[in-house]
Amino acid sequence: xxxxxxxxxxxxxxxxxxxxxxxxxxxxxxxxxxxxxxxxxxxxxxxxxxxxxxxxxxxxxxxxxxxxxxxxxxxxxxxxxxxxxxxxxxxxxxxxxxxxxxxxxxxxxxxxxxxxxxxxxxxxxxxxxxxxxxxxxxxxxxxxxxxxxxxxxxxxxxxxxxxxxxxxxxxxxxxxxxxxxxxxxxxxxxxxxxxxxxxxxxxxxxxxxxxxxxxxxxxxxxx
Amino acid sequence: xxxxxxxxxxxxxxxxxxxxxxxxxxxxxxxxxxxxxxxxxxxxxxxxxxxxxxxxxxxxxxxxxxxxxxxxxxxxxxxxxxxxxxxxxxxxxxxxxxxxxxxxxxxxxxxxxxxxxxxxxxxxxxxxxxxxxxxxxxxxxxxxxxxxxxxxxxxxxxxxxxxxxxxxxxxxxxxxxxxxxxxxxxxxxxxxxxxxxxxxxxxxxxxxxxxxxxxxxxxxxxx
Numbered sequence: 277x278x279x280x281x282x283x284x285x286x287x288x289x290x291x292x293x294x295x296x297x298x299x300x301x302x303x304x305x306x307x308x309x310x311x312x313x314x315x316x317x318x319x320x321x322x323x324x325x326x327x328x329x330x331x332x333x334x335x336x337x338x339x340x341x342x343x344x345x346x347x348x349x350x351x352x353x354x355x356x357x358x359x360x361x362x363x364x365x366x367x368x369x370x371x372x373x374x375x376x377x378x379x380x381x382x383x384x385x386x387x388x389x390x391x392x393x394x395x396x397x398x399x400x401x402x403x404x405x406x407x408x409x410x411x412x413x414x415x416x417x418x419x420x421x422x423x424x425x426x427x428x429x430x431x432x433x434x435x436x437x438x439x440x441x442x443x444x445x446x447x448x449x450x451x452x453x454x455x456x457x458x459x460x461x462x463x464x465x466x467x468x469x470x471x472x473x474x475x476x477x478x479x480x481x482x483x484x485x486x487x488x489x490x491x492x493x494x495x496x497x498x499x
Numbered sequence: 500x501x502x503x504x505x506x507x508x509x510x511x512x513x514x515x516x517x518x519x520x521x522x523x524x525x526x527x528x529x530x531x532x533x534x535x536x537x538x539x540x541x542x543x544x545x546x547x548x549x550x551x552x553x554x555x556x557x558x559x560x561x562x563x564x565x566x567x568x569x570x571x572x573x574x575x576x577x578x579x580x581x582x583x584x585x586x587x588x589x590x591x592x593x594x595x596x597x598x599x600x601x602x603x604x605x606x607x608x609x610x611x612x613x614x615x616x617x618x619x620x621x622x623x624x625x626x627x628x629x630x631x632x633x634x635x636x637x638x639x640x641x642x643x644x645x646x647x648x649x650x651x652x653x654x655x656x657x658x659x660x661x662x663x664x665x666x667x668x669x670x671x672x673x674x675x676x677x678x679x680x681x682x683x684x685x686x687x688x689x690x691x692x693x694x695x696x697x698x699x700x701x702x703x704x705x706x707x708x709x710x711x712x713x714x715x716x717x718x719x720x721x722x
Contacts, residue, residue, distance in 0.1 A: 396702040404697035411691040423684045433656035438699035468634040474627035476661035479619040
């Protein structure tokens with residue numbers, strides 16, 4: 277198909293398609309004449325994936341290029357492909373305080389203890405490690421120790437989630453579809469989990485506050 | 500304390516402090532002379548919170564202002580404060596396809612079924628509703644039905660998480676500290692949950708792939 281039909285099929289404007297081609301997010305079409313290229317179903321699918329990662333997953337163009345390169349390159353191990361999907365929000369740590377203050381050292385210990393107790397085998401190079409430490413250190417700096425104590429529950433439920441997710445994508449059988457599922461599921465799954473957490477919070481807080489007879493004024497205000 | 504000491508105590512530059520004052524993220528200090536203001540421990544804490552929400556939680560300055568306004572205003576009900584914390588990533592839906600296509604209608608039904616089955620009482624105005632629908636619709640458009648089927652598991656674990664979190668912050672007793680905990684815990688908790696999910700994925704995928712004797716080449720590459 278020509279670029280016009282690719283645009284119609286994918287819902288992505290021709291200008292955006294050209295931008296994604298230049299940025300290497302979309303492989304070039306087959307050149308049918310000096311000024312014309314021909315695209316196929318693979319391009320339609322890839323465009324949908326690009327938009328999913330950017331629009332729904334909130335990835336930058338650069339992060340999207342990195343994860344798609346991992347999807348395309350069979351030499352990239354599955355773990356690294358997943359790592360690229362996770363390293364999407366470059367943590368601006370250091371701006372928020374001393375790199376090795378007490379809060380961070382405590383957070384490091386708490387996370388290391390957790391990982392050991394759960395028997396997780398994870399590389400210290402996984403960028404998620406630093407991210408988790410930074411959140412825990414921030415709780416401590418803010419005096420929110422009660423929030424930091426949710427670490428174990430969080431780890432427990434995320435292990436349940438991860439075990440199922442990994443099984444689901446490995447079940448796809450071939451490497452390309454497994455990596456694609458891992459990337460899409462990891463990035464969009466964050467968004468879905470966060471949304472369901474908000475809905476559950478609304479439900480649970482209404483339940484708890486009403487049950488305890490607290491904040492009646494709020495209940496009235498909600499009508 | 501003067502602005503210089505506030506900067507030293509909080510680790511935030513004087514220029515940034517002045518920017519946050521202009522943007523209304525930080526309440527003004529007490530004016531001690533026409534050119535001087537005096538700040539207190541409340542300002543140190545507020546600055547740490549601003550940096551936590553922006554640097555660690557990834558909120559924009561506008562979203563941070565909105566959630567802090569909810570923290571400061573006792574008239575804002577707890578639910579709305581939480582809602583503001585969640586409405587931080589404006590979903591650019593519609594760009595990615597027809598507003599009422601089949602995929603979205605199916606996603607709406609799936610989420611409505613889930614909410615009914617779980618007995619969740621949630622307002623249709625909760626922005627998380629649209630976010631969840633969009634992710635599910637995107638899975639369908641990409642042909643990732645196996646990922647979409649994780650919805651129930653996700654909802655189950657997020658309900659466990661939300662129940663505990665709400666109890667923890669309500670336990671703080673006073674309204675201001677409860678709302679502050681809800682805001683910080685919701686925003687930073689997303690980051691922490693996503694990080695733990697990545698670590699658990701690394702562990703579970705190594706376990707599963709090794710257990711199944713699959714991808715031996717990858718194991719070798721990992722050394």
